[in-house]
Amino acid sequence: xxxxxxxxxxxxxxxxxxxxxxxxxxxxxxxxxxxxxxxxxxxxxxxxxxxxxxxxxxxxxxxxxxxxxxxxxxxxxxxxxxxxxxxxxxxxxxxxxxxxxxxxxxxxxx
Numbered sequence: 001x002x003x004x005x006x007x008x009x010x011x012x013x014x015x016x017x018x019x020x021x022x023x024x025x026x027x028x029x030x031x032x033x034x035x036x037x038x039x040x041x042x043x044x045x046x047x048x049x050x051x052x053x054x055x056x057x058x059x060x061x062x063x064x065x066x067x068x069x070x071x072x073x074x075x076x077x078x079x080x081x082x083x084x085x086x087x088x089x090x091x092x093x094x095x096x097x098x099x100x101x102x103x104x105x106x107x108x109x110x
Contacts, residue, residue, distance in 0.1 A: 001027040034099035041109065042102040049090030049098070057093070058086040061105075071108055078104035 008021040036042040048064035049057050061075050062068040068075065079086050082100040084093065093101070 001029070003027075033095055036099050036102050037106055038102075038110070041106055042099065045102045045105060046090075046098050049093065053089075053091075055089070056087050057084065057090055060090060065105075065109065067109075074108040075105065078108065 003025050005023040005025050008023060010017050010020050013021075032039075034042075044065070045061070049060050051060050051064045055063075058072075058075060058079065062072050065071070065075070076086060078101060081104040082097065084097055084101060
């Protein structure tokens, strides 16, 4: 969890940047916010989804996951099972959606 503690005006920096800064407080979760079968694979799916900013999640997963090009139909099936439109971009997915997608993809990649 992140929260803003205070705003630091740009005028206190030398040289002065073009924007103000912020001091934030990060609070760790006691438990992970989602449960997944394979945490390493979950992070691989998440990282792959952000690999190229302007690509759709389908294109990123196809190009970034091992054998993704050969498993494009499996990736499409997993996206449908997860209720995720293949034309969405990684930044639009919630952590819960990434968990569902990771769980749906897991059998195809292990």
